[in-house]
Amino acid sequence: MSTSEESDRLAGAAVRHIPPASLARLTIYLRALSSMLGEGIDRVSSDELAEAAGVNSPKLRKDLSYLGSYGTRGVGYDVSYLSEQIAAALGLTRNWRVAIVGAGNLGRALAGYPGFGSRGFEVVALFDADQLVIGQEVGWLRVSSIEAMESVLERTGANMAVLSVPAEVAQDLCDRLVASGITSILSFAPVVLQVPDDVQVRKVDMATELQILAYHAQRAQVSNIASKARARLAT
Amino acid sequence: MSTSEESDRLAGAAVRHIPPASLARLTIYLRALSSMLGEGIDRVSSDELAEAAGVNSPKLRKDLSYLGSYGTRGVGYDVSYLSEQIAAALGLTRNWRVAIVGAGNLGRALAGYPGFGSRGFEVVALFDADQLVIGQEVGWLRVSSIEAMESVLERTGANMAVLSVPAEVAQDLCDRLVASGITSILSFAPVVLQVPDDVQVRKVDMATELQILAYHAQRAQVSNIASKARARLAT
DNA sequence: CTCTGTGAAGTACTTCACAGCT
DNA sequence: AGCTGTGAAGTACTTCACAGAG
Numbered sequence: 093m094s095t096s097e098e099s100d101r102l103a104g105a106a107v108r109h110i111p112p113a114s115l116a117r118l119t120i121y122l123r124a125l126s127s128m129l130g131e132g133i134d135r136v137s138s139d140e141l142a143e144a145a146g147v148n149s150p151k152l153r154k155d156l157s158y159l160g161s162y163g164t165r166g167v168g169y170d171v172s173y174l175s176e177q178i179a180a181a182l183g184l185t186r187n188w189r190v191a192i193v194g195a196g197n198l199g200r201a202l203a204g205y206p207g208f209g210s211r212g213f214e215v216v217a218l219f220d221a222d223q224l225v226i227g228q229e230v231g232w233l234r235v236s237s238i239e240a241m242e243s244v245l246e247r248t249g250a251n252m253a254v255l256s257v258p259a260e261v262a263q264d265l266c267d268r269l270v271a272s273g274i275t276s277i278l279s280f281a282p283v284v285l286q287v288p289d290d291v292q293v294r295k296v297d298m299a300t301e302l303q304i305l306a307y308h309a310q311r312a313q314v315s316n317i318a319s320k321a322r323a324r325l326a327t
Numbered sequence: 328m329s330t331s332e333e334s335d336r337l338a339g340a341a342v343r344h345i346p347p348a349s350l351a352r353l354t355i356y357l358r359a360l361s362s363m364l365g366e367g368i369d370r371v372s373s374d375e376l377a378e379a380a381g382v383n384s385p386k387l388r389k390d391l392s393y394l395g396s397y398g399t400r401g402v403g404y405d406v407s408y409l410s411e412q413i414a415a416a417l418g419l420t421r422n423w424r425v426a427i428v429g430a431g432n433l434g435r436a437l438a439g440y441p442g443f444g445s446r447g448f449e450v451v452a453l454f455d456a457d458q459l460v461i462g463q464e465v466g467w468l469r470v471s472s473i474e475a476m477e478s479v480l481e482r483t484g485a486n487m488a489v490l491s492v493p494a495e496v497a498q499d500l501c502d503r504l505v506a507s508g509i510t511s512i513l514s515f516a517p518v519v520l521q522v523p524d525d526v527q528v529r530k531v532d533m534a535t536e537l538q539i540l541a542y543h544a545q546r547a548q549v550s551n552i553a554s555k556a557r558a559r560l561a562t
Numbered sequence: 563c564t565c566t567g568t569g570a571a572g573t574a575c576t577t578c579a580c581a582g583c584t
Numbered sequence: 585a586g587c588t589g590t591g592a593a594g595t596a597c598t599t600c601a602c603a604g605a606g
Contacts, residue, residue: 110542112539113598114597116535116539119534119539123517123534137566138565138566146519148599149565150601154597154598156566157566157567163565163567164605165564165565165566165604165605165606166565166566166605167606168566169566182538182541183545188541188544190537197432197433201436208533208537211534251544252537252544275547276544278537278540282442284355284379284380292547296531296533297354298437298443299358299443299446299448301513301529301531302425302443304350305487305527306511307345307350307417308511309423310417311418347574348575349575372586372588373589374587385576386575386576386577389575391589392589392590396589398587398588399584400582400583400586401585401587401588402584402588404588
């Protein structure tokens with residue numbers, strides 16, 4: 093038995109381990125449920141929710157089954173109740189205090205991102221190295237100097253960080269975040285960050301996404317050319 | 328035999344199908360190789376490249392084996408040659424013309440993203456609905472009116488689009504992009520987009536990423552509490 | 563009779579270990 | 585002797601089909 097499984101049992105948690113693939117989808121279900129709540133829908137079937145989330149319904153039910161049995165057979169799910177259960181499983185009941193490192197266009201876009209503030213995430217600090225940018229107001233925040241990062245992180249009680257800085261300085265700033273006790277980092281820098289095992293890093297990478305699209309587009313094109321060649325041969 | 332497999336054979340392509348998981352990693356290898364080229368390194372072993380990409384070496388070799396055998400046993404890989412082969416497999420030899428829809432902070436950040444211009448991607452249009460923003464210069468581009476989107480897409484020969492607009496208008500603009508013949512879309516809007524089967528959509532979602540981090544952080548905490556409880560019980 | 567929840571089967575990915583070049 | 589390339593074994597995820605609750 094692994095340490096974490098053992099810990100779950102001791103902590104009395106019902107959830108043992110959610111597969112990464114399911115975890116990613118649970119956040120989508122949560123958003124779909126939130127928007128349904130907004131529309132005044134209070135009951136939903138697995139078919140309907142699956143449709144809204146863009147997955148098939150057996151997959152949705154399997155995903156939900158990792159959390160427990162929160163539906164009613166023959167009826168469906170209570171939108172509000174299911175939302176709460178998913179939010180609880182994801183750890184969204186406590187408040188997360190996010191520091192954004194890098195106040196360029198991307199950092200500002202993130203600081204102003206509406207869906208950010210909702211669902212338990214609060215942006216508590218915004219850092220930059222540029223003297224012209226330090227001190228500027230962005231939304232409710234004032235940009236802090238990167239030199240004072242450690243003390244501001246401490247004072248604001250940040251427990252998550254977003255890295256929206258150039259690739260060259262990402263590893264250095266990442267190291268400083270880790271040294272300050274941050275263990276959850278979302279990076280937009282196009283580099284592989286080296287961190288200790290107990291630090292979680294997730295990476296969002298525009299170049300990767302475009303290249304994956306390019307691959308599929310090229311394939312589609314090749315298929316198309318081949319189809320035409322085949323059509324010619326057939327005549 | 329599926330249509331696409333058949334097409335590959337007819338087109339004479341060596342590559343049949345790259346698993347999605349491998350595809351995502353190939354883009355990372357490509358970046359690592361580019362940076363090695365920049366440093367003047369011209370030979371690399373699977374161990375070294377795997378280290379740089381943050382994966383283990385059997386996985387890297389397996390990934391590369393989907394493309395072909397481009398290494399030399401007992402020696403390693405030629406950095407430049409392997410780069411070219413990966414780029415070719417990903418479809419990066421042709422030039423991709425990208426339109427960015429939405430010129431808010433995020434759209435501007437994307438338009439100015441350096442890694443964007445390199446590797447075959449060129450931003451050819453930038454759209455917004457705000458009269459105050461239309462006509463502004465962002466880098467080398469002038470922001471076009473969203474009303475003229477169809478004609479500008481046509482004129483600029485855009486063949487990929489990035490959606491950096493609010494969730495409420497994302498589906499509508501997506502439909503217009505699809506109607507204009509765009510078949511590759513990268514969306515930053517936090518909604519599930521409905522598109523025909525022949526259109527590829529990839530989604531980047533900040534909220535999802537943070538929620539996944541929150542889940543892991545919460546788990547780490549629970550484990551920690553449990554460990555302490557266990558330590559107490561043991562005494 | 564409807565719709566959920568879930569073992570079991572099927573599929574895809576990862577890891578392993580070593581054969582095969584150089 | 586060293587490092588790649590790859591079948592085969594192992595693991596994780598997805599799909600299926602139906603048992604089971606209402």
